[in-house]
Amino acid sequence: MTVNPIEPLKTTQYEQLPVAIYRSNQEMGQAAAFDARDIITQAIAARGEANVILATGNSQLTFLESLRNLPGIDWLRVSVFHMDEYLGLDPHHPASFPLFLQRHFLDFVTVKAFYPVSGQQGHEEAICREYESLLRTHPADMVALGWGENGHIAFNDPPYALFNDPVWVKVVELAEASRRQQVGEGHFNALDEVPTHAITLTIPALLAPKQVLCIVPEARKAEAVRACLTEPISEDRPGSILRQVSHARLYLDGESAGKL
DSSP, rough: OOOOOOOOOOEETTTTTEEEESSSHHHHHHHHHHHHHHHHHHHHHHHSOEEEEOOOOOGGGHHHHHHHHHSSSEEEEEEEEEEEEETTTTSSSSHHHHHHHHHHHHHOOOOOOEEEOOOOOOOOHHHHHHHHHHHHHSSOOOOEEEEOOTBBBBOOOOTOOOOSSSSSEEEEEOHHHHHHHHTTTSSOOSSSSSSSSEEEEEEHHOOOOOEEEHHHHEGGGGHHHHHHHHOOOOOBBBBGGGGGGGEEEEEEETTTTTTT
């Protein structure tokens, strides 16, 4: 790894998970983007290509903006996957996750391939199995993800978050906390507009990449950060599993670290 030019305010560690706290959301996103560039360029140097899984949501905006603007990445050698989509949502709806990734990232860089998760109803099982097959045949060099306000990763909400899930992609019912978060972030006008189910990568699929970058800014995530880092590792707080893996790192800003 090259030396990251963005210096954290503080670094610490919770079990196996290194944590870096930055002065601002902007610096946090930049730091994560520099590390992501290292991972991508090393994969391309070793194999001629890279595979990455990217998250969506407001918490990822400074990271995605920084990553798309960094020089030195041969995006034509990078395949992009993502991690979840609402079931039955119009693909043109502003809250669609593939559309979010298109608007905030893929419109700015030309990648080798983008593999969106489909939310088409009536074909859920086939969609899940096909996407799992894609992930297994394109082992990911990196995943960039966040924690939800209830500590979820992707849409693995309690009680559907299984650390040892037998599948890599599945249909889940969304917790009300997750659905309320989507309204709070401005993606829907009211709770009854938010779909009740989604297709998500499971926790084993999210931990399978060679490197896991967990990017969690904002004061509204401070309680989830405190719980995931200081309370017992449990499927009740899915993000806590990162304390048990040796290939993850957590990026916080001053607000999200406020309860530590």
